[in-house]
Amino acid sequence: MTLFLTTFLIFMGIALLGVPLIWALMVATFAYMQLSPNFYVEEGMLLSFIGGVEPFHLLAVPMFIVAGEIMVAGGVGRRMIDFAAKALGFLRGGLGVVTVSSSMLFAGVSGSAVADSAAVGSVMIPGMQRRGYTKEFAAALVAVAGTIGIIIPPSIPMVIFAFMGNVSVKELFLAGFIPGLLFGGGLILWCMYVGKARGWDPGGERASADELLRAFRDCIPALLFPLVILGGIFGGVFTPTEAAAVAVFYALLVGRYVYRELAWADVPRILRDSFVTSATVMLVIGATTAFAWVMTMEGVPMDLVGKLRGWNLDKWEFLLAVNIALLLLGIFLEPVPALILTAPLLLPVARGLDVDPVHLGLVMICNLAIGLFTPPVGGTLFVAAKIANARMWGITRELAPMFGICCLVLAVITYFPAFVMAPVYWFR
Amino acid sequence: MRALDASCALLGRALDLFLVIGGGGLTAVVMANVIARYVFNISLAWVNEMGEFVLLWLTFLGGARAVQLGAHLAITELVDAAGPALKRVLFWIAELTAAAVLLAMLVWGFALSRQMMGQTLSVTYIPMGLAYASMPVGSVFGLIFIARRLILGAERAA
Numbered sequence: 414m415t416l417f418l419t420t421f422l423i424f425m426g427i428a429l430l431g432v433p434l435i436w437a438l439m440v441a442t443f444a445y446m447q448l449s450p451n452f453y454v455e456e457g458m459l460l461s462f463i464g465g466v467e468p469f470h471l472l473a474v475p476m477f478i479v480a481g482e483i484m485v486a487g488g489v490g491r492r493m494i495d496f497a498a499k500a501l502g503f504l505r506g507g508l509g510v511v512t513v514s515s516s517m518l519f520a521g522v523s524g525s526a527v528a529d530s531a532a533v534g535s536v537m538i539p540g541m542q543r544r545g546y547t548k549e550f551a552a553a554l555v556a557v558a559g560t561i562g563i564i565i566p567p568s569i570p571m572v573i574f575a576f577m578g579n580v581s582v583k584e585l586f587l588a589g590f591i592p593g594l595l596f597g598g599g600l601i602l603w604c605m606y607v608g609k610a611r612g613w614d615p616g617g618e619r620a621s622a623d624e625l626l627r628a629f630r631d632c633i634p635a636l637l638f639p640l641v642i643l644g645g646i647f648g649g650v651f652t653p654t655e656a657a658a659v660a661v662f663y664a665l666l667v668g669r670y671v672y673r674e675l676a677w678a679d680v681p682r683i684l685r686d687s688f689v690t691s692a693t694v695m696l697v698i699g700a701t702t703a704f705a706w707v708m709t710m711e712g713v714p715m716d717l718v719g720k721l722r723g724w725n726l727d728k729w730e731f732l733l734a735v736n737i738a739l740l741l742l743g744i745f746l747e748p749v750p751a752l753i754l755t756a757p758l759l760l761p762v763a764r765g766l767d768v769d770p771v772h773l774g775l776v777m778i779c780n781l782a783i784g785l786f787t788p789p790v791g792g793t794l795f796v797a798a799k800i801a802n803a804r805m806w807g808i809t810r811e812l813a814p815m816f817g818i819c820c821l822v823l824a825v826i827t828y829f830p831a832f833v834m835a836p837v838y839w840f841r
Numbered sequence: 842m843r844a845l846d847a848s849c850a851l852l853g854r855a856l857d858l859f860l861v862i863g864g865g866g867l868t869a870v871v872m873a874n875v876i877a878r879y880v881f882n883i884s885l886a887w888v889n890e891m892g893e894f895v896l897l898w899l900t901f902l903g904g905a906r907a908v909q910l911g912a913h914l915a916i917t918e919l920v921d922a923a924g925p926a927l928k929r930v931l932f933w934i935a936e937l938t939a940a941a942v943l944l945a946m947l948v949w950g951f952a953l954s955r956q957m958m959g960q961t962l963s964v965t966y967i968p969m970g971l972a973y974a975s976m977p978v979g980s981v982f983g984l985i986f987i988a989r990r991l992i993l994g995a996e997r998a999a
Contacts, residue, residue, distance in 0.1 A: 431920035432935045433913035435904075439942040455949040456956065463953075463973060466900050469889045475899070476868055651875050658871035681861045688860040692903025693913050699900070747914070789918050805918075 417713045420445040420704075425745060434750070435693070438700040445707045453710070458703050465702025465753070466695050469654060473572045474698075475691035476657030477524035480664045481532070482683045484522055487668015487675040489635045490532040493518040496632040503619040506608020508544055509554055510601050512537040516558035517597040520565035521639035522660070524572070526748075526785050530559025530793040534800045542801075545613045552801035553786075553811035557819065558600055559793040560782040563748060565593035566643060567660075570748045570781070572653055573698070574774040577756045581771070582653045583646055587836045588775045592826045595833075596779075599818040634667045647840075694749065701753040714758050721762055728766045732827050735759060735773075736780060740820075743784015747792055751781050771837055772830045779826050783819050786812060842993060849909070849989045852982060856906040860899060867895045890962045894972045901979025908939065909986040911995075940987050943980040950976035 424441035428434055446453040484490060497515040504510050516533045523529050534555035541551040563570050566586035575582040608614040620628070642660055645651050651659060668675030708714070726734065742751050755777070763773045786794045788809050798808055826833050874888045907913050920931050954977060958970030 427938065428916050429919055430934055431915055431917055431931050432938045433915040435913055436935075436939045436942045439945075440938060443942075443945065455945070456953040459946065459949050459953050459976065463897065463976065467893050467897055467972075469892045469896070472867065472871065472892055472896055475864060475896075476871075479864070479868065650879075655871055655875050658868050659875060661868050662872050680865075684861045684865050685857050688864040688899055688903050689907050689910065689912055692900050693907045695896075695900040696904045697914065790916050 414713060414716050416445065416448055416711065417708055419448070424704075428745075435696045435700050438697065438704055438750075442700065442704045442707055445704065445711075449707070449711060451710070453707070458707065461706035462699040462703040466699040468576065470572060470576055470652075471695065471698070473524070473567075473654045473657040474569055474694060475688055476654075476661055477567060477569055478528065478691050478694075479684060479687040480657065480660035481523040481525060481528040482687050483661065483664040483668055483675065483680075484519075484635075484638075485528075485532045486679050486683060487664060488672040489522065489638070489664070489667060490515075490519055491536065492628075492632045492635055492672070494533065494536050496628045496636075498617075499620040499625045499628040502617040504605060504608075505616050506604040506606070506614050507616040508537065508541045508546065508614055509550075509604025509608060512541065512551075512554055513558045513561075513597050513600045513604060516555075516561050517565060517593060518636070520562040520593060522567075522635070522642075522664075523562050524567040524569040524657075526560045526562040526782065527792040527796055529562030530555050530796045531800070533559065534797050538797070538801045547807075547811075548801040548803045549807035550607070550811045552797040552803045553808045553815060554600070554604065555800070556786040556791070556793040556797035556808070557812065557815045558597070559797070560785045561593050561596050563782055563785075564589050564596060564779060566590070566639075567653070567656065568778070570752055570778050571774065573749055574752050574756060574778060575653075577753065578760050578770045578774055580774060584771045584837045584841070585774050585778075586643065586646065586653075587840060588771055588834055589778075590836055591833045592775065592779050592822070595822045595825060596782075596819060599822050600815065603815060603818055634671045638663060638667070697747075697750050698753060701750040705754055705757055708754075709757055714761060717758050718762050718765070722765075726766070728768055729828065731762065731766050732768065732776060735776060736823065736827055739777060739780040740783060740787075743781045744787045745790055746781075746784065747790075748778065748781035748785065751784065752777060769830065769834070772834055775833065776823075776827050779823055783816070783823065787816065788812070845989055846993055849986060852985065853906060853909050856902050856909075856982070860903055860906065863895050863899050867892060867899070886964050890965050890967070894962070894965075894967060897972050898975040901975040902982065905979045905982035905986065908943075908983040936987050936991055940984060943983045943987070947977045947980035947984065950980060 420441045423444050424437050427437040427440055442458060446458060494515040497511045497518060501507065501510045501514055512533060516529055519529050519532055538551045538555055542548055566589045568589060571585040571589065572582055575585050641663055642656050645659060646653055646656050759773060760770060763770060785791045788794060788805055798805060870888055871892065874885050877883050877885055920928060923931060954970045954973040957973050958968050960969045961967060962969060
């Protein structure tokens with residue numbers, strides 16, 4: 414256990430120097446093997462690295478990234494924002510509400526929070542600034558709302574947890590709906606309050622029924638997308654991995670032939686960028702798997718289970734400990750590596766305490782989604798700050814109340830499983 | 842030096858081509874498998890094995906390209922705040938750490954890949970060593986890109 418913490422600190426130290434996470438993780442893994450009294454073969458570690466990257470279902474990672482990029486290039490994101498603006502823009506704090514609701518719509522087509530923040534932020538941050546919102550608030554809102562991208566299905570972290578925990582992707586996807594609506598609803602209320610209290614945004618004009626209908630009709634191919642993807646998965650037509658490929662082709666069809674905004678010439682660039690991005694994600698997955706392999710060989714999960722047994726935690730105390738630990742870990746780590754590192758530790762304990770593994774996965778992913786916007790390290794935070802060109806400290810102050818709202822929602826998700834898991838139980 | 846620069850640029854373009862053809866092709870094959878299952882009622886057994894094989898190569902070669910583009914995820918708060926001298930030191934630390942890890946992955950990855958040459962995949966009979974060779978090959982490319990950056994400085998935007 415001490416050795417585990419030491420090597421984790423080595424990783425953190427190196428990473429804070431600006432060394433890319435993949436190399437920092439590998440150095441920590443090599444250090445772990447060297448410092449341990451046990452003997453390791455380096456090839457064995459690399460074998461587990463490859464084992465972490467290789468599984469066929471992980472193809473969902475690059476393909477969902479490609480699909481998201483094609484959606485944006487094909488004008489899907491813009492139409493979703495337009496529809497949300499016509500439907501809800503008249504509310505107080507209207508543009509904030511539109512930002513959150515279009516993030517939720519986009520979450521239904523994208524499996525990545527960073528993609529969600531980028532797609533919505535590039536349109537909504539300048540828009541909010543024009544109406545008098547500060548860029549710090551705009552950036553904070555986009556960073557928080559984007560995390561709904563991995564909570565409302567499809568979701569890349571859910572695919573990965575499902576594989577690690579040997580649970581059904583379908584059930585995890587089903588479980589994501591209510592939490593996604595709760596996070597979105599909480600943020601929308603906050604935007605309405607801020608719009609009123611700070612007098613930024615009295616709300617735009619109410620769209621006529623005709624305009625609203627037109628925006629909706631324009632949006633239908635985009636709104637059908639989650640139906641096709643999720644319907645196909647839940648109906649057993651295709652696997653979640655295949656769904657990602659279907660998503661790519663659906664996005665191509667809509668972007669090229671329905672909206673006609675996608676040029677064939679854009680496709681190679683999108684593929685190149687997406688597969689480079691996904692390679693960086695996959696390598697971190699592999700390196701984390703290798704680190705987790707050494708950690709498991711060293712018996713850290715067993716130690717932890719033993720310690721927790723000694724403390725005699727009940728189910729709820731355990732989940733509270735999970736919440737706190739993952740909030741702290743999420744400050745430094747992105748959801749996918751954090752899942753790979755902690756799932757092998759938490760799953761056996763959860764099984765012993767009679768926690769539904771699907772619920773555990775849901776709690777962990779919602780928890781780590783919050784970590785995506787907590788400074789200093791966070792995917793959606795980086796993207797939003799870059800688009801808004803805002804300072805980290807200013808954003809942090811605006812993030813604080815939103816962080817509070819998210820923690821409240823997280824508590825509901827953690828301690829009222831019967832409510833958030835209702836769709837799962839319904840279909841079981 | 843010009844030759845090094847030119848060959849790195851060429852290598853980068855070749856990797857791009859592989860990512861586009863390999864990645865796009867794989868997506869098309871997975872999609873075709875869905876259609877084949879419903880329209881022609883056949884399942885292509887080789888798709889899963891082929892998919893894993895190509896995914897490994899996409900990952901390690903894409904990772905090498907990410908080294909060239911500086912696209913690997915990193916925490917840049919300290920680097921951004923640092924003065925020019927410290928920045929230079931941090932740059933060298935990052936590049937040398939990457940080079941050391943890549944060298945290790947090259948040496949042991951090569952050994953692993955050789956040990957695996959004897960075993961074949963069950964449907965396609967491809968030696969597993971060929972799939973695992975993606976790690977040392979990607980590492981070599983990554984090392985070349987780092988060497989280029991240390992000798993010639995940052996690349997022109999690609």
